[in-house]
Amino acid sequence: MSSPTSVSEFRPLLDQSVGYGVVVGVGFFFAGIMLCLTFLQSRFSGISPSHAEEFSSASRNVKPGLVCCGIVSAWTWSATLLQSSTAAYTFGISGPWWYGVGGTIQVAMFGMIAAKVKMNANGAHTFLEIVKARFGTLPHLLFTFYGFLCILIVSGSLLLGGAATVNALTGMNIDAACMLIPVGIAVYVIFGGLRATFICDWSHTIILFTIIYIFIFRTYGTSPDIGSIGRMYTLLQQASAEVPVVGSEGGSYLTMKSNQGLVFGAATILSGFSGVFCDQGYWQRAIASAPQSTTKAYMFGGLSWFAVPWAFASCLGLAARALITNPKFPTYPNPLSESQTSAGLAAPAAAAVLMGKGGAVAMLLVVFMAVTSAASSELIAVSSLFSYDIYKTYFRPQASGREIVNVSHAFICFWAVWMGCWAVILNKAGINLGWLFYVQGVVLSPAVIPIALTVIWSKLTGIAVLAGSISGAVLGMLAWMIGCWKIYGSINITNLANPYSAVCSGLAGLLFSGIITVAVTMMNPADYDFSGTRNIVMLDETDSVMSSSKQGSRSPVVVDAERNDEKDVSDDVKRTSVDADKSVDLVYSDKNVEMRKAMRSVFKRAAVYSSILTAIVMIIVPLPMFFSHYIFSEKFYAFWVVCTILWAFASGAFCIVLPVWESRKEMVLILKSAYEHFFERPDTPRSA
């Protein structure tokens, strides 16, 4: 790796006003669109986010295409674009691959959890409710801590990545960007609830993939600075000769035999497990899905998301490395400094060289979209944790659905301000995107296995969950400090977030927590039948959109259109009482038992598919290339790039087209009702 002696400032290509325009203007533009859509939906479909179930769970009937799109969008953080490009810039083609692996397999595996959630806790709003129902207060408090910690880390990482990019490209003040970015997001999340974040995810995904395609075409097609796959290959060979990669075969950027790449892969996989399993956002999407399609959505979501870091960083991250000696490079004649690299500025630098101001604007937009959709998911997630797991659980057990929605709104406002302040604090402390990326796996991995087993394993005990998580955390911390000291010579802020330190800790935390949880359980196993978790009640059944008693007041057109979906959900759990503070008798219909049987086979399918996917992307493709020390020939590099492009096109088409196709009836009906309402005179006879 290069060790530059002199550092140049990253020259902003755009005016500060563009930065403010994007952060405030685009933020509020999207907020406005979401408000209109939410109004149309509430007015003409009867689905209103003022109902607690709709606000936090989208009435549990979201279709797989939209859930898949939501997963891609929520899992596309600023780090997905920036950190993956940093990896490509630093150690070559293995970086984007390992970044993709480190996010895809967890999402696919979460499909198993999603099936179990539908089977064993279909009334839950948060994963913490499941923990509370099964193990009581102490484990609930412990995982509440982990749940908030995860969202805190993700919020900081999103804003730091976004703000650093806006600052580099426009010169906008980083603190101002940190504080302003969440404002517009909070507005539409408050008004639209979880369903608005799904709709927003879809529109953001269109922009995300469109901009990825633009960068791909420019880089490999029309750019005078690169313009073809062959030219990129030549530039990367030159870069390998001038600034060889430490630990790579022949110092090359064009090989999977990269020790740094492999360790980065391990750190990313660990970080990815904690980022998915401890984040309420993913549980919330599992809860929001229609039961039969939840696992499908996670499988397709994982596969589609893989294209984002792989294609984007293979293009822009490597382009940044290829273009370092180009006079248009923003830090020319120097490469990016270590702190600029760690802040994720490789991709913005490449965009600036390849497309000038247009590239800078495109980069700004794509990062802003990533931050917005992921942050909206985090806001709705954190508000659910607060309202259901703190407010309702410990302060107001009899809180009504309306009250829960109000508390959620207030907490979203609070968190939007707090996440801005938190990012400013981190920035002032010298902590950046790269640091948070590595430390995420360190602090959260001890919770991953105990949380996953809570919905899967009937023998698990509360004491095992506590023992596993706490001792895993202690051993993980010890491994972090010892590993950092032994490998890097001293313990300091920088060394603690170096990849080897992060892997020592993340691996120790994950494995020890798992081993101890299983061992303690086996000493005195439980035989839990999940009746407690199945009895978790939905709120506001009386005014829920799923309540059959209320359907008469809803727009008949959408009730018709949704009838098929509601079959899955409303037959699922029928309650004899709606009062949340009383015990609730559940009447399990035959259909319910059948549904659980079906979900059992869905779980098994998810286990098989995710294992096959993991074997392919983690072992079968990369490891033979690693162990054979293969350096890509020009032909093989061209094949590799074409694969990234095809995968990106397939994912984009899937995420953009499928949600529209599967909701076509509802959209036509809402538009028809809106047309009749606004443009037909009151005495005009309504069509049947």
Ligand SMILES: NC(N)=O
């Ligand atoms: N979402 C991630 N890991 O980029």
